[in-house]
Amino acid sequence: MTVAPEKSDVDVPEGYVKLTIDGEEVVAPKGELLIRTAERLGTVIPRFCDHPLLDPAGACRQCLVEVEMNGRPMPKPQASCTMTVADGMVVKTQVTSEVADKAQQGVMELLLINHPLDCPICDKGGECPLQNQAMAHGRTDSRFVDKKRTFPKPLPISSQVLLDRERCVLCQRCTRFSDQIAGDPFIDLLERGAHQQIGTAETADVLDAASHTSESDSASAGKSASAGGQPFQSYFSGNTIQICPVGALTSAQYRFRSRPFDLVSTPSVCEHCSSGCAERTDFRRGKVMRKLAGDDPEVNEEWICDKGRFAFRYATAEQRIRRPQVRNAETGELEEASWTEALRAAADGLAKARDGKGVGVLPGGRVTLEDAYAYSKFARVALRTHDVDHRARAHSAEELDFLASRVAADGGPAGGGVTFADLEKAPIALCVALEPEEEAPAVFLRLRKGARANDVKVVHIGQWASPAVEKTFGELLACAPGGEAGAVDGIAQHAPDVDEALRSEGAVVLVGERAAEVPGLPTALHRLAERTGARLAWIPRRAGERGAVEAGTLPTLLPGGRPVTDADARSEVERHWGIEPGTLPAEPGRDVTGMLNAIVTRDLDGLLVGGVDLDDLPDPALARKAFDAAGFVVSLELLPSTVTPYADVVLPIAPVDEKSGTFVNWEGRRRPFTVTLDGTGALADSRVLDTLGVEMDADLFTQTADAARGDLDRLGAHEGTAPKGTSVALSATKVPPGASAEPPAPGDGQALLATWRQLIDDGSLQIDEPALAGTARRVVARMSRATADGLGDHVTVSTDRGSVTLPVEVTDLPDGVVWLPGNSPGSKLRATLGAGHGAVVDIAGGDR
């Protein structure tokens, strides 16, 4: 029995307690777990189930320590991961206590009784907490001589996640993650006692053959729905693989690919959505092997979505463009060319088009800040135009004003913008035209965390109670697609409690990119923010959009949020860029649709295109017509795309793994990343544009990402008479309250189309990932029972352009509305229907 030192001169502040660990006095905040206090002292107590972001479970019993309270020792060693610190506690860990050490060794021996010890064929081998702690805290011999319990292995619990129950130590990290963090009915504990195991509803069926046979006949509705009727699916399943302390959960993608000591790790930033999650990219022999979640408490904590984790093989795809291509004037075919030749051809063509009717620039929404800046500067300096727009999606003039006045002027986290941490503590978070789980999964996780921990009231203005609504314990204010503006304007009438909550301190309104498709919605949101004082955050779907706004790839904005129409701002930029005063046109340029129309009417000659898919544009038919009519098209691309057939020159560019740069996430936070695969010879957009600029006698000074960012930073943000918060621009669009037109009423056999894209779909950055594609949500058409009445199992949704036939799932949508995924296999709405959110479509019973 140890007695705590009699006298001590350690001050204990309010809310803290003093205890002794291994004879050392320590002050710890009340409620801290013993295992963390010990860790702060430098004593690592072995553990499996303990995870700082999950609730304590005390499942593995590996962290036993000896504890003494009020001078009386507890009769048995205690689990330090569930016990909180208390005043006067005396703790002895394995360092000073033989009892604790023996207890830990005993637990380790028990855990290893049924472990197959198949480390040589296990993906976790080399980075396995069980391996490491067995070496550090286990015995060299086992006294167990009987036959080990075996299970068939591996058991695929989704196309991506493989379960090996023999290796499992039942720490329940995965089940707690699914339950607490993701909220998906993904994986759970089954059976009891020695038969306890991890599994899913499907594996439970295998265990219980009787229930399986009785269920399987009736379960003809859908194969991917498990016997329990709940779809067996999660967008966050990859995290369970990462936090599994043994090799029980492994991924199909990384299966047997390499060992940790083969891998070189680089911190990186996810390129898929605007959350800008921290990642760790591991590569071997010049090839990315896997991506893991990085630890960034400010942004993604320790979690990332499956798309961010598994979708990276697009960069090594067979068809990737590695060499420049120039269209042969005689044969009309693209032919590989040298960089010199291709740049010459591109420069000549662009200069000719510029001196004719002009060139439009479409950088696309996946650019880094530096690349966006290069496009912005190239358009202004080399092409002498404001015809630049990165919005390769539905867009509107109203949205442009919204971006200029609300987003470009928002100073990011430092300037009081909404942050991830704000979502966690907000009294209310109103999501408008945003499906957080599909469009920004990290935002969804924060909303759910806030809703669980701090009672954040999450309100969604949408069409149906999607999984995200349910998992954020949210309230749905359903409206017809296109009726969002009316719903926002009328919030004081139809939801006075929400209106009241929005007036409280810290209230947050989150807007998705779909807002651009709803006339009047950006203005209505602006009015709502002005009226209630709630803070507004724009959460686009693509990683580069926020940075592109900052870099000024918009027809009305120069870099740093400077309005094109502001003479002072123009001359400031002209001075900084060292170009003749008065060179920058005083009139704003054209937006994407404006440019495409101008090409068709021969008011524009050429196009410089970045990562743009024509099928993402609001009118793919118009886009094809315009690209066909364009005099000269230069495409900067990674993979052959819908633009490639129209391109006169194709210049290959580097994927994010092969360049450095910065993404600006939706908060406005800069997320810099360095090059992962060095020396591949692939060039970033900014470098290609810089060289192209030199060929055209225009100096961009964007040779490297650092140079481009330095140039942008020296220019700084706009400080003049900004339209900041004053809604100058927005009121100029003159959409009075209530005038946000009611959505058109669908006639007989018609419906209003509601749509958004699912996280895992046919996106061009998700190619070559069959295991990931297998975890996508089912592609179904959703409509109310009344709307689905008489349609049968399948519905054909059509416009005059084409039709889509999908199975019907009855959902709580308003009557006369049909929801379809935007870009999933068999449901590519822009490409086939040419229609988007809020359009009127024909519906009929489909046969398939």
Next chain:
Amino acid sequence: MGIFDPVKGFGVTFGMMFKKVATEEYPEIGAPAAPRYHGRHQLNRHPDGLEKCVGCELCAWACPADAIFVEGGDNTEEARYSPGERYGADYQINYLRCIGCGLCVEACPTRSLTMINFYELADDNRQDLIWTKEDLLAPLLPGMEQPPHPMRLGDDEQDYYVNGPELARGRGVPEQETVETDTEEAVR
């Protein structure tokens, strides 16, 4: 110096003619080495021809000279190269780097990697001294079958490991021999 001393010298020379000769006739007659000499590596096979290597990379981990490269692969029902889930899809040893220490052999958990007596590892270019799996795999003995093929000697990998020696006898490997020493014999 005595008068017979020169003759004595001839006597020694003459006497040596009847002693056992220590000269090794290399390279005309074989390349002799002690039975446990650390020569080149060999990737052994199970008695039915399936590979013993599971691609675990422990040899590469153990190698102090970083001479070994391994990449694992996933056995499927259609293409099986080893019993169990995993096999060595890519296996390379760089003999420019190998120092013949044998730590890799000690590390091998399946006794797939062993060393044989062959030591004539010289070449006129660097590329050819990186030996790949095809070069390193043991020759097919009678009763063996070129993978990929299904497991012939058991239902799972446990049967192969637990019953290894009996299986070898069953396939006609002599009593005192193990499968992996066969090539050693052939060279000697």
